[in-house]
Amino acid sequence: xxxxxxxxxxxxxxxxxxxxxxxxxxxxxxxxxxxxxxxxxxxxxxxxxxxxxxxxxxxxxxxxxxxxxxxxxxxxxxxxxxxxxxxxxxxxxxxxxxxxxxxxxxxxxxxxxxxxxxxxxxxxxxxxxxxxxxxxxxxxxxxxxxxxxxxxxxxxxxxxxxxxxxxxxxxxxxxxxxxxxxxxxxxxxxxxxxxxxxxxxxxxxxxxxxxxxxxxxxxxxxxxxxxxxxxxxxxxxxxxxxxxxxxxxxxxxxxxxxxxxxxxxxxxxxxxxxxxxxxxxxxxxxxxxxxxxxxxxxxxxxxxxxxxxxxxxxxxxxxxxxxxxxxxxxxxxxxxxx
Numbered sequence: 001x002x003x004x005x006x007x008x009x010x011x012x013x014x015x016x017x018x019x020x021x022x023x024x025x026x027x028x029x030x031x032x033x034x035x036x037x038x039x040x041x042x043x044x045x046x047x048x049x050x051x052x053x054x055x056x057x058x059x060x061x062x063x064x065x066x067x068x069x070x071x072x073x074x075x076x077x078x079x080x081x082x083x084x085x086x087x088x089x090x091x092x093x094x095x096x097x098x099x100x101x102x103x104x105x106x107x108x109x110x111x112x113x114x115x116x117x118x119x120x121x122x123x124x125x126x127x128x129x130x131x132x133x134x135x136x137x138x139x140x141x142x143x144x145x146x147x148x149x150x151x152x153x154x155x156x157x158x159x160x161x162x163x164x165x166x167x168x169x170x171x172x173x174x175x176x177x178x179x180x181x182x183x184x185x186x187x188x189x190x191x192x193x194x195x196x197x198x199x200x201x202x203x204x205x206x207x208x209x210x211x212x213x214x215x216x217x218x219x220x221x222x223x224x225x226x227x228x229x230x231x232x233x234x235x236x237x238x239x240x241x242x243x244x245x246x247x248x249x250x251x252x253x254x255x256x257x258x259x260x261x262x263x264x265x266x267x268x269x270x271x272x273x274x275x276x277x278x279x280x281x282x283x284x285x286x287x288x289x290x291x292x293x294x295x296x297x298x299x300x301x302x303x304x305x306x307x308x309x310x311x312x313x314x315x316x317x318x319x320x321x322x323x324x325x326x327x328x329x330x331x332x333x334x335x336x337x338x
Contacts, residue, residue: 029053030059032059032083034046036307040297040301041293042085045113048314049286050311051312052282052322052330052334055334056282056334057279064081068091075105076095079271082271087264087267093263096265096267104270106268106273107266107267108273108280108283108284111264112266112288113288114287116215116290117227117261118166118212118213119213119214119227120136120259121213121226121228123202123209124225126208126210135230136177137230137231140177143183153183154184157185157186158187158195158199159171159211160188161192161194161195165245168246168247168248170186170212172245172251176244176254177256195211195212199225203223214262215290216293218298221297221298229258232257234258236257237260239257266283282325285325286322287325292318316338322334
């Protein structure tokens with residue numbers, strides 16, 4: 001049976017309205033690619049996003065392996081993946097600023113995890129036993145409280161393993177604060193396992209420990225380590241980028257400085273911003289409290305859990321957090337899928 005043009009137009013309008021209603025009802029947002037980072041917090045976050053976007057918004061999510069510089073380059077040059085949920089921007093700051101200015105990429109959230117960053121830490125027992133030594137500079141006056149195993153007349157500061165970028169930073173800060181003259185030795189832990197082992201051994205034996213680490217991590221969460229603030233102000237990007245972060249031979253005169261601010265953003269491509277709809281709104285709201293994230297990383301370590309299992313654990317145990325990121329209707333859809 002042939003249909004008149006008027007009938008076809010009416011049918012087309014009906015189908016369009018029905019499709020729009022369905023999309024609005026089910027929150028369909030199409031296909032999305034998300035970077036699944038090669039570190040635990042980023043792996044967890046990517047899988048939480050996948051579950052919420054699929055179950056709550058009707059998206060089709062693909063997780064793709066991610067690492068900071070390679071993922072950024074791919075997004076900047078090829079617009080893939082669509083989403084970088086936990087992009088640590090210090091390593092790509094200038095390029096990201098240019099990409100945002102030129103409209104290729106967009107930061108939809110500054111700080112998807114709270115209380116994150118790098119710096120110098122002590123054990124919770126030390127902090128409790130010596131509340132008066134509550135800054136880096138105050139601790140630096142007491143190397144005798146952290147005896148070096150190889151020479152107990154010197155204090156041990158645990159730096160980064162050789163080859164890590166933070167090794168250069170710690171070595172230059174060691175010089176900037178005249179730590180050798182104050183009686184300190186900069187200890188290379190040899191490896192990631194050596195760094196973790198030195199911290200674990202100290203905490204478990206009620207010994208003092210002073211050294212470099214970062215958060216969010218399972219080690220900080222498990223041992224409840226205390227980050228010391230610097231009394232020194234941040235001495236500027238020229239000092240940090242042009243000296244502190246370079247090899248010693250390229251940093252003749254390092255100035256004392258607080259640690260540069262660690263910045264993490266959720267970054268999306270311009271194409272996804274235009275098509276993502278409510279998914280973009282969700283990504284702009286989801287913030288993991290630092291203590292909760294550290295606790296989840298402890299869970300992942302203790303249970304040998306991957307990102308997907310940890311994401312379900314987070315969603316089941318911390319509804320009080322993630323349900324505030326979405327509407328009640330979306331929350332119910334996600335909970336029914338758990």
